[in-house]
Amino acid sequence: MSPNIIAILPELWTAIGQTLLMLGIGLAAAVLLGGPLGVLLFLLGPGQSLERPALFGVINWLVNTVRSFPFIILLVALVPFTRLIAGTSIGPVAAAVPLSLAAIPYFARLVEQTLRDVPRGVIEAAHAMGASEWQIVRRVLLVEARSGLVLGLTVLSISFLSYSAVAGVVGGGGIGDLAIRYGYYRFQTDVMVLTVAILIVLVQLIQFTGNGIARRLDKR
Amino acid sequence: MNSPTASVTEAAAANPPAPEASASTADAIRLEGVSKAFRLPNGKTFDAVKNVSLAVPQGDIFGLIGTSGAGKSTLLRLINRLEHPDSGRVFVGAREITALGKRELRVARQSMGMIFQQFNLLQNATVFDNVAFPLRIHSKTCSGDVFRRVRECLDLVGLLDKIDSHPAQLSGGQKQRVAIARALAPRPDVLLCDEPTSALDSETTRSVLDTLRDVNRRLGVTVLIVTHELAVVRALCRTVAVMEGGEVAEQFAVDETGPNRERRVTALGRELARMAVYADVQNDLERLEAALA
Numbered sequence: 450m451s452p453n454i455i456a457i458l459p460e461l462w463t464a465i466g467q468t469l470l471m472l473g474i475g476l477a478a479a480v481l482l483g484g485p486l487g488v489l490l491f492l493l494g495p496g497q498s499l500e501r502p503a504l505f506g507v508i509n510w511l512v513n514t515v516r517s518f519p520f521i522i523l524l525v526a527l528v529p530f531t532r533l534i535a536g537t538s539i540g541p542v543a544a545a546v547p548l549s550l551a552a553i554p555y556f557a558r559l560v561e562q563t564l565r566d567v568p569r570g571v572i573e574a575a576h577a578m579g580a581s582e583w584q585i586v587r588r589v590l591l592v593e594a595r596s597g598l599v600l601g602l603t604v605l606s607i608s609f610l611s612y613s614a615v616a617g618v619v620g621g622g623g624i625g626d627l628a629i630r631y632g633y634y635r636f637q638t639d640v641m642v643l644t645v646a647i648l649i650v651l652v653q654l655i656q657f658t659g660n661g662i663a664r665r666l667d668k669r
Numbered sequence: 670m671n672s673p674t675a676s677v678t679e680a681a682a683a684n685p686p687a688p689e690a691s692a693s694t695a696d697a698i699r700l701e702g703v704s705k706a707f708r709l710p711n712g713k714t715f716d717a718v719k720n721v722s723l724a725v726p727q728g729d730i731f732g733l734i735g736t737s738g739a740g741k742s743t744l745l746r747l748i749n750r751l752e753h754p755d756s757g758r759v760f761v762g763a764r765e766i767t768a769l770g771k772r773e774l775r776v777a778r779q780s781m782g783m784i785f786q787q788f789n790l791l792q793n794a795t796v797f798d799n800v801a802f803p804l805r806i807h808s809k810t811c812s813g814d815v816f817r818r819v820r821e822c823l824d825l826v827g828l829l830d831k832i833d834s835h836p837a838q839l840s841g842g843q844k845q846r847v848a849i850a851r852a853l854a855p856r857p858d859v860l861l862c863d864e865p866t867s868a869l870d871s872e873t874t875r876s877v878l879d880t881l882r883d884v885n886r887r888l889g890v891t892v893l894i895v896t897h898e899l900a901v902v903r904a905l906c907r908t909v910a911v912m913e914g915g916e917v918a919e920q921f922a923v924d925e926t927g928p929n930r931e932r933r934v935t936a937l938g939r940e941l942a943r944m945a946v947y948a949d950v951q952n953d954l955e956r957l958e959a960a961l962a
Contacts, residue, residue: 574789577749578803578855579778588802592793668835669792 453637460627465647467541467622471548471613472606478549479556479605486512486553487560488586494561498572498582512554520612523547524619544613544621552609559601567593596667603659607652614648624648696760697859697891698725698748703757705743717743719915720757725859725908730885730892732902732923734937735912741895744912745861748893749781750774762858779807782852782890786864788844790836790851796823797832800851807855822850825887826880842873846880853884860884862894866901874898878905899941903948911935 490512492498493505518526524547528538531546567590575589591598614625624644632641705718717740725731735741746752748759750766759766761781769777790799800819823829826846836844845865852860862881866874882905885892896902902909902923910920918935924945933939 568787568789570785570787570789571791573751574783574785575802575806577751577778577781577783577861578806578851579775580806581775584806588806589791592791595793666793668794669837 451639453631453639454643457627457631457640461643464622464624464627467626468610468613468624470541471545471616471621471623472609474542474545475548475552475609475613476602476606478545479552479609480602482549483553483556484560487557488564488590490557490561491564491590492582492586498576498585512557515550515554516558518551520547520551520615523551524616528619539620541616541622544616544619544623548609548612548616551612552605555608556601556605559605560598563594563597563601564590566597596663599659599663599666603655603663606655606659610648610651610655695727695762696724697727697729697762698893699723699760700744700747701758701760703744703747703754703759705740705747705752705754716915718747718754721915721917722757723910723917723920725891725893728885728889728891729908730882730894730906732906732909733893733895733912734897734899734902734909736937737897739912740915741912742863745863745893745895748859748861749778749783776807779803779855780858781861782849782855782857782859783861784845784848784852784863784865786867788836788841788848788868790844790848792836794835795832796828796834796836796839796847799836799847800854803851803855818854819850822854823847825853825884826850840873841869842876845869845873845877849877849880849884853888853890857890859891859893862892862896864896865894866896866898874901875904881905899937899944902941903944909941911937 486508490505490508493501493508495502495505515523524544527547527550531538531543534546535543537543571593572585572589575585580588611625613621613623614628617623617626617629620626624647628641628644631637632644700721700723703718703721704716706714706716709715719740721740721744723744733741733744743752747754748761748766750759750769754767757767761777764777764780766774766777791802794802797819800822801815804815804818820829820832823832826849828843828846828850831839831843831847836847839847849860860881865881866877869877878901881892881894884890892905894901894906906923908920909923910917912918913935919933919938921929921933921938923941926945930942930945933942
């Protein structure tokens with residue numbers, strides 16, 4: 450092992466931990482807030498059972514607007530908001546704030562699109578049996594779309610693994626931060642190669658797990 | 670074929686027959702001056718159903734036929750208010766469906782089973798969970814009761830051995846029979862069927878029609894079936910209404926004989942009359958052959 454790598458090994462473990470922490474917070478926010486938002490977006494949409502063109506238009510616009518920010522701009526623009534929420538603008542928890550804010554509309558859109566693949570007839574049959582909107586969400590939409598939702602979450606995880614690397618710029622820490630500070634600024638190519646290799650392994654792992662779960666959930 | 674006026678008891682599978690039901694001659698479904706128009710993308714409106722009044726007697730198997738676009742599916746969907754009528758009143762049993770609030774409608778829908786051309790089963794749920802669905806959403810029943818009722822209904826359609834399968838593992842006819850079991854689970858009074866055999870081949874169509882006939886005979890459930898297949902009407906229905914351009918053009922008993930049969934006004938009505946004559950001749954020939962042999 451090269452001396453460069455041995456020197457950063459203790460930091461490497463911290464960095465991996467920070468990356469996973471940022472990813473964990475971001476994904477949790479995406480699922481807990483973005484998921485319901487996506488379901489709402491679907492139900493309010495044209496031709497759906499809670500169709501409300503005005504409200505749909507507002508939420509749709511909001512989702513698009515947040516998603517149109519380049520992530521690095523969002524990161525900087527949100528600093529005051531981050532201070533308010535996390536108490537600081539530095540560190541992985543602080544970086545998780547803009548990360549979450551970007552992940553929520555991202556996942557909402559993925560959920561909305563996935564739910565559109567549920568056949569209308571199945572939803573209609575549930576209505577004909579007297580199901581309420583909430584029962585349709587829980588017992589029809591989430592059941593029929595579950596493998597698509599897992600794949601959506603997989604896509605989200607991988608996108609936000611690389612977003613979390615950008616968060617290093619504002620002192621978020623993490624693997625990406627390590628790659629920039631040692632691999633790029635100090636020209637330590639071996640460190641760069643190692644960090645990229647770790648990211649490659651993580652991405653493959655996430656995709657493999659996601660595909661496996663989705664396949665097992667899909668009985669169609 | 671049974672007589673269209675036969676009074677059929679309304680006994681549900683596990684319940685003893687209700688005493689008042691046997692003498693009942695009330696209509697299971699009654700429509701009074703019902704209309705429905707749709708707004709088309711080009712801004713015009715399309716009158717799908719125009720001022721239709723219709724009565725389906727308790728225990729009947731009632732066919733609703735017509736060419737595509739005649740409004741028969743829309744009419745069916747007005748009954749459980751999957752489409753809301755623009756005007757007119759709908760009664761199922763003694764209940765005025767058109768007067769119900771949202772929550773009352775959800776409760777009332779338990780007494781109106783519905784099956785569809787595309788079956789509309791949950792693909793990611795087992796046969797058991799599909800049939801249990803309507804019971805669980807109105808969950809006053811405990812899980813033991815749900816389990817018993819699901820088994821009863823699957824037994825009725827002859828698919829008890831498929832209880833743990835997923836719909837993807839079943840044939841089209843089996844899927845439709847699961848859908849029938851699902852529709853019957855909450856003990857409905859009426860079964861609304863929207864082109865139930867149109868996605869099936871003739872072999873599986875027969876199994877589904879047998880199941881529907883059996884359900885009607887054993888449970889006394891009133892069946893209203895929308896179809897464009899005259900063979901289905903001949904094989905299953907006692908009464909039939911022909912729709913043309915959003916209106917009921919005529920209504921008659923499927924086994925009607927005599928001069929009235931020759932006075933049908935619609936093409937489909939005349940076609941059914943021709944088929945009846947043909948079947949009569951066929952019967953006579955067979956009887957003659959049997960006598961000669």
